[in-house]
Amino acid sequence: MTDTPLLKLTGIVKQFPGCLANDHVDLTVMPGEIHALLGENGAGKSTLVKIIYGVLRPDEGEILWQGEAVSIANPNHARKLGIGMVFQHFSLFEALTVAENIALGLSDPKDREGLRERIVEISTNYGLPLDPDRAVHDLSVGERQRIEIVRCLLQSPKLLIMDEPTSVLTPQEVEKLFETLRRLASEGCSILYISHKLEEIRALCEKATIMRLGRVVAHCDPRESSAKQLAELMIGMELKPPSAMRAGAVDGPPRLEVSRLTLVSDDQFGTSLREISFSVRGGEILGIGGIAGNGQTELMDALSGEVYSGKPQTILIDGVPAGHMGPSQRRTIGASFVPEERNGHGAVSAMTLSENAFLSGHIRHSLARLGLIDHGKTTEFAQEVIRVFDVRTVGPKAEARALSGGNLQKFVIGREVLQKPKVLVVSQPTWGVDAGAAAAIHQAIIELANEGAAVVLISQDLDEIFTLCDNIAVIAGGRLSAPKAVSATSVSEIGILMGGISDPVGDSHAA
Amino acid sequence: MDFHYTSFLLSVVVASTPLLLAAAGELVAERAGVLNLGVEGMMLVSAVIAFAVAVTTGSSTLGILAGVSAGVLTSLIFAVLTLSFLSNQVATGLALTIFGTGLSALIGKAYVGMVVKRLPQIHVPGLSDIPFFGPVFFGQDVLVYLSFALVCAIYWFLFKTHAGLVLRAVGDSHDAAHAIGFPVIKIRYLAVMFGGGMAGLAGAYMAIAYNTSWSEGMTAGRGWIALALVVFATWRPFWLVVGAYLFGSIMYLSLYIQGFGVHIPSQFISALPYASTVVVLVAISRDRKRIRLNAPASLGKTFHAAG
Numbered sequence: 001m002t003d004t005p006l007l008k009l010t011g012i013v014k015q016f017p018g019c020l021a022n023d024h025v026d027l028t029v030m031p032g033e034i035h036a037l038l039g040e041n042g043a044g045k046s047t048l049v050k051i052i053y054g055v056l057r058p059d060e061g062e063i064l065w066q067g068e069a070v071s072i073a074n075p076n077h078a079r080k081l082g083i084g085m086v087f088q089h090f091s092l093f094e095a096l097t098v099a100e101n102i103a104l105g106l107s108d109p110k111d112r113e114g115l116r117e118r119i120v121e122i123s124t125n126y127g128l129p130l131d132p133d134r135a136v137h138d139l140s141v142g143e144r145q146r147i148e149i150v151r152c153l154l155q156s157p158k159l160l161i162m163d164e165p166t167s168v169l170t171p172q173e174v175e176k177l178f179e180t181l182r183r184l185a186s187e188g189c190s191i192l193y194i195s196h197k198l199e200e201i202r203a204l205c206e207k208a209t210i211m212r213l214g215r216v217v218a219h220c221d222p223r224e225s226s227a228k229q230l231a232e233l234m235i236g237m238e239l240k241p242p243s244a245m246r247a248g249a250v251d252g253p254p255r256l257e258v259s260r261l262t263l264v265s266d267d268q269f270g271t272s273l274r275e276i277s278f279s280v281r282g283g284e285i286l287g288i289g290g291i292a293g294n295g296q297t298e299l300m301d302a303l304s305g306e307v308y309s310g311k312p313q314t315i316l317i318d319g320v321p322a323g324h325m326g327p328s329q330r331r332t333i334g335a336s337f338v339p340e341e342r343n344g345h346g347a348v349s350a351m352t353l354s355e356n357a358f359l360s361g362h363i364r365h366s367l368a369r370l371g372l373i374d375h376g377k378t379t380e381f382a383q384e385v386i387r388v389f390d391v392r393t394v395g396p397k398a399e400a401r402a403l404s405g406g407n408l409q410k411f412v413i414g415r416e417v418l419q420k421p422k423v424l425v426v427s428q429p430t431w432g433v434d435a436g437a438a439a440a441i442h443q444a445i446i447e448l449a450n451e452g453a454a455v456v457l458i459s460q461d462l463d464e465i466f467t468l469c470d471n472i473a474v475i476a477g478g479r480l481s482a483p484k485a486v487s488a489t490s491v492s493e494i495g496i497l498m499g500g501i502s503d504p505v506g507d508s509h510a511a
Numbered sequence: 512m513d514f515h516y517t518s519f520l521l522s523v524v525v526a527s528t529p530l531l532l533a534a535a536g537e538l539v540a541e542r543a544g545v546l547n548l549g550v551e552g553m554m555l556v557s558a559v560i561a562f563a564v565a566v567t568t569g570s571s572t573l574g575i576l577a578g579v580s581a582g583v584l585t586s587l588i589f590a591v592l593t594l595s596f597l598s599n600q601v602a603t604g605l606a607l608t609i610f611g612t613g614l615s616a617l618i619g620k621a622y623v624g625m626v627v628k629r630l631p632q633i634h635v636p637g638l639s640d641i642p643f644f645g646p647v648f649f650g651q652d653v654l655v656y657l658s659f660a661l662v663c664a665i666y667w668f669l670f671k672t673h674a675g676l677v678l679r680a681v682g683d684s685h686d687a688a689h690a691i692g693f694p695v696i697k698i699r700y701l702a703v704m705f706g707g708g709m710a711g712l713a714g715a716y717m718a719i720a721y722n723t724s725w726s727e728g729m730t731a732g733r734g735w736i737a738l739a740l741v742v743f744a745t746w747r748p749f750w751l752v753v754g755a756y757l758f759g760s761i762m763y764l765s766l767y768i769q770g771f772g773v774h775i776p777s778q779f780i781s782a783l784p785y786a787s788t789v790v791v792l793v794a795i796s797r798d799r800k801r802i803r804l805n806a807p808a809s810l811g812k813t814f815h816a817a818g
Contacts, residue, residue: 091684095808103673104691
């Protein structure tokens with residue numbers, strides 16, 4: 001019996017318009033095994049697990065569950081078979097309570113009897129504390145993930161699929177999650193663990209299937225491979241470290257100064273900023289770490305001028321009071337911004353690259369004459385961005401949405417960097433971007449700082465912050481910790497700060 | 512002219528019931544995440560159909576049933592366009608109202624000037640004869656009692672049953688609901704059709720209980736007030752009752768004041784219910800937190816299942 005694979009996929013094909021997401025994929029998961037599914041964004045991992053969980057139907061291929069051919073019609077069917085899944089973007093309902101959310105995931109009415117007691121029982125058993133009566137929008141991301149896990153465990157699954165579970169957790173929370181997963185595996189539950197974080201996979205998994213561009217390219221034992229080997233299998237080429245060296249901060253007055261920035265969020269689910277102060281000198285890169293939803297979005301909005309910060313003196317850009325200025329005015333005095341969401345925020349998806357280049361570049365590159373767009377100069381500027389940043393596209397007339405995530409991000413960053421800003425604020429510059437593009441983006445940020453610009457890098461990726469930044473601060477619950485030199489701190493210290501300040505929505509009710 | 516509390520209250524009940532019925536239906540549709548601005552149109556079509564059937568057959572019951580069916584069918588047009596063909600909900604809802612106004616006028620042409628027997632008021636021997644309380648509590652027509660029963664049933668369904676929880680979940684995040692495996696489109700179809708049926712009931716009430724004749728555009732914006740009421744109640748069923756009776760009182764008062772001979776131009780008084788709708792909505796919208804906490808997060812958004 002133990003020789004029968006729990007799950008065996010053969011020749012799975014899934015075609016989307018314009019993209020072959022899964023090209024004859026094979027995958028075998030044995031009972032009680034922690035199996036890693038490894039690949040870059042866009043490699044087809046998510047498509048594959050959605051097929052296993054019945055969200056998508058394969059165009060071709062066979063699924064064997066405990067040795068028998070099955071056709072998984074929908075997630076309900078998958079759950080009945082014993083497949084549970086924790087999504088990357090949680091499928092939770094903000095307005096409902098924990099117990100209601102869990103009840104929604106249970107298809108059999110019998111499972112819903114005495115639910116609250118069982119939630120408490122399972123969550124204490126597995127060290128996943130949860131209060132069934134709290135509303136989800138009050139909970140931290142880590143707690144939300146626990147809801148999903150508990151929901152799966154209530155149905156005693158044979159296979160638990162985890163889609164990028166740690167991208168939202170502190171290092172300490174990750175360690176706890178791993179303990180839970182190891183315990184589940186020892187009780188006979190198989191785990192299919194999807195990630196592109198190599199160190200985690202090496203710490204947790206005993207088998208790995210590596211995907212690239214929709215195909216399986218390798219199987220290996222991650223404990224016996226180095227992170228570098230895994231990465232190269234994943235991206236299909238040799239990995240080069242960034243070649244530019246950091247010059248370090250120059251002495252002189254700060255180019256960006258924020259003092260006691262307090263903003264009450266008027267969003268029910270938002271985070272209020274409280275007394276945020278920091279300053280960045282020319283040549284310095286300040287990293288702001290933190291778990292998603294702790295005020296990063298609000299801080300980005302305040303720095304870029306999408307939300308005014310009250311008194312002009314709160315934000316000084318190159319010594320000029322800018323708290324009362326909108327984004328265009330701040331660009332005029334030398335700042336540039338790259339928001340987290342490239343589609344629809346950093347760039348307008350339905351507009352061409354030229355038009356997008358004009359939108360943020362027209363002030364400093366004087367791309368408008370007498371109120372009319374200077375098409376010649378605009379196209380030239382767009383072409384320059386495309387050339388310098390190696391954006392793979394048909395040209396400036398391509399629509400932004402036609403570009404892959406990595407290419408569009410290179411374009412957006414390039415557009416800002418080529419304006420030679422004195423202050424650059426970027427949020428999550430390499431989120432969902434392939435390794436090649438990420439390296440190019442890191443390179444550009446380093447070079448810009450070396451030329452004397454002050455850079456603020458808001459990121460959830462600690463590796464990124466530790467590689468690029470001189471100083472690091474952590475945002476938690478809308479408060480920013482005092483910046484520290486990267487050399488004087490450690491990942492675990494930062495991790496504690498990330499989880500540190502509790503009561504994340506504390507005073508948003510007061511207003 | 513004396514002020515008769517009993518007749519005043521009775522008239523308020525009659526003025527409020529169609530608002531309550533239509534708003535309760537729309538509340539369910541909106542809780543499922545569908546914004547149907549076609550309430551006024553659905554009410555008008557239902558009113559004329561209910562009236563035509565009641566006149567032809569002489570039966571109020573058949574008239575009411577016909578009105579409900581007409582409401583459901585009209586809402587199906589909206590459902591097919593927005594849920595299956597993914598058209599914009601706001602534009603489609605507005606179109607439905609324009610369509611319903613025209614269609615009802617066309618059908619109603621032949622029935623102008625006819626009169627139907629009013630929906631009978633229930634008479635409970637003994638109880639209905641108590642002065643003041645009797646007529647108000649025990650002497651209404653059957654749809655008034657039904658409207659209260661339906662509001663209670665809607666509350667019970669939405670907040671006490673699993674199916675209601677699923678419906679609210681679909682309205683909160685259709686993507687998450689789809690990922691868990693709920694049939695988002697099917698649930699929304701049912702919610703829209705329920706909303707249509709309730710608008711149908713409200714239309715029928717207008718034609719054979721509030722009035723006993725058909726006239727073009729007789730709902731006079733009540734469908735719009737019903738829509739505003741859902742926001743006023745911040746999507747909570749029992750608050751609909753408060754809102755509906757508040758607006759019903761204002762609507763009736765505007766008639767009453769005119770009859771009373773107060774020297775204010777009648778146009779101002781007729782505008783009172785609509786002006787107060789605007790004022791109340793502005794007041795409610797100042798409390799953004801309460802709206803956000805209760806408003807279905809997916810309201811009005813088109814759902815397109817990937818894959």
